[in-house]
Amino acid sequence: MMDVGALQALRSVAALGTLTRAAEELGFTASAVSQQIKRLERQVGVPVLAPAGRGVVLTLAGRAIVDAAPEVFQALERCAQAARSVAEGAPRGTLRVVSFSTGIRGLLAPVMARVAERCPELRVHITEQEPGQALHCVDAATADLALLHDVDGLPVPLPPSLTQRHLHTDVGDIVMHRTHPLASDASPLAAGDLAGHVWATSPPHTVCHQWFRRLVAELPKEPEVRHLIDDFSTQLSLVASGEVIALIPRLARPPLPDGLVVRPLRQPPKREVYAAWRRSAQASPAIRALLAELPRQATAAQVQ
Incomplete structure (x- = not known):
């Protein structure tokens, strides 16, 4: 019979x-992974990897095994979920969650105490991962649940x-010091209002820098x-120095220091946030317990 650990390694x-x-x-x-692959090759009788x-790279036989592997892992997970359901469906054990950093700050961290109180036998382990890697981890069953955001829409x-x-x-939103000229009005800002001001921004190749570039794209002069x-x-x-303004996602925004002011935008940049998990884990009491708390926190984050 094929070894499940070796299959996961491949x-x-x-x-x-x-x-x-x-x-x-x-x-x-x-070395341990190499030994698992060699064991798998002995079990199936053909090479599965080539240098x-x-x-x-995978050989044709190795690719055929990997393509069929999801059905094996899903069947095993359904067996485990059936066993947990028999035990009254109480959330217990370890739930492995992967998420982008501001999803951890704005959505996961605020509900951890509530989850611990309601599910004392459940331990939630969180690892920071970007969306593509997070999806791979869940698909490969090295994580159970992922928080993702869309990429450039x-x-x-x-x-x-x-x-x-x-x-x-x-x-x-745009954040500035209370002495900044833009702080005198609480109404939403138009893109044109941002002309002539100095910025602190996220580095290039980040989602928030893409937000910034779109926001200032039609200004007459490069900011x-x-x-x-x-x-x-x-x-x-x-920003607290009073010299610069910044574009900050609400999920990423910590409590503001005294003296800082938030101005919303008329057409703010947006990103959609999702939770993803394996279909075979649909009945997981642990996943259901965490998902039950996240919408409440998401609503709170929306209005902060």
């Missing part, structure tokens, strides 16, 4: 391209083995970006 190697990266994801050494430069492609639920629409800072708390510390 699946991770197929997704990540090297034994070393697969070992890091699975928590093993590269390719510094990495490896386009949802992350979802593997057929996964399902998702919309949680939240995150928007960006002055004085600071490129990835951490939003640090951006706010620079």
Whole structure:
């Protein structure tokens, strides 16, 4: 019979391209993963990997195994979920969650105490991952639930083995010091109102920098970006100097220091946030328990 651990190892190697990266994801050494793959080859009687430069590629037989693997893992998970359901469906054990950083800050962290109080036998473990890697982790069963955001307005492609639920629409606001000229009015800002002001922004190639570029795209003059800072708390510390303004997503916004003011935008940049999990884990009491808390927090985050 085919070894399930070896099958999972092959699946991770197929997704990540090297034994070393697969070992890091699975928590093993590269040597241990190599031994699992060799065991799998002995079980099926044919090679499943071939060397390719510094990495490896799947043979045709290896690809056929990986393509059929989701059905195996889904069947095993349905067995586990059936057993948990017999035990009164109480959330227990460990729930492995992967999420982008501001999803952790704005949605997950605020509900952890409530989940712990309502589900004392459940332990939630959270790891920061960008959406593409988070989806891979859930699909490969190294995580149970992912929080994702769309990329440049386009949802992350979802593997057929996964399902998702919309949680939240995150928007960006402009933050400034109370002495800044834009702070004198509480009405929503138009893009044209931002002309001539100095900025602290997220670095290029981040979602928030893309938001910023769209926001200022039609201004008559290129805005002055004085600071490129990835951490939003640090951006706010620079805004507190009174010299710069910043575009901050609501999910990312910590409690504002005294003296800072938030102005909404008439046409704010947006991103949609989703939770994704394996279809075979649909009945998981742990996933259901966490999902029950997240919409309430998402509503709170929307109006902050």
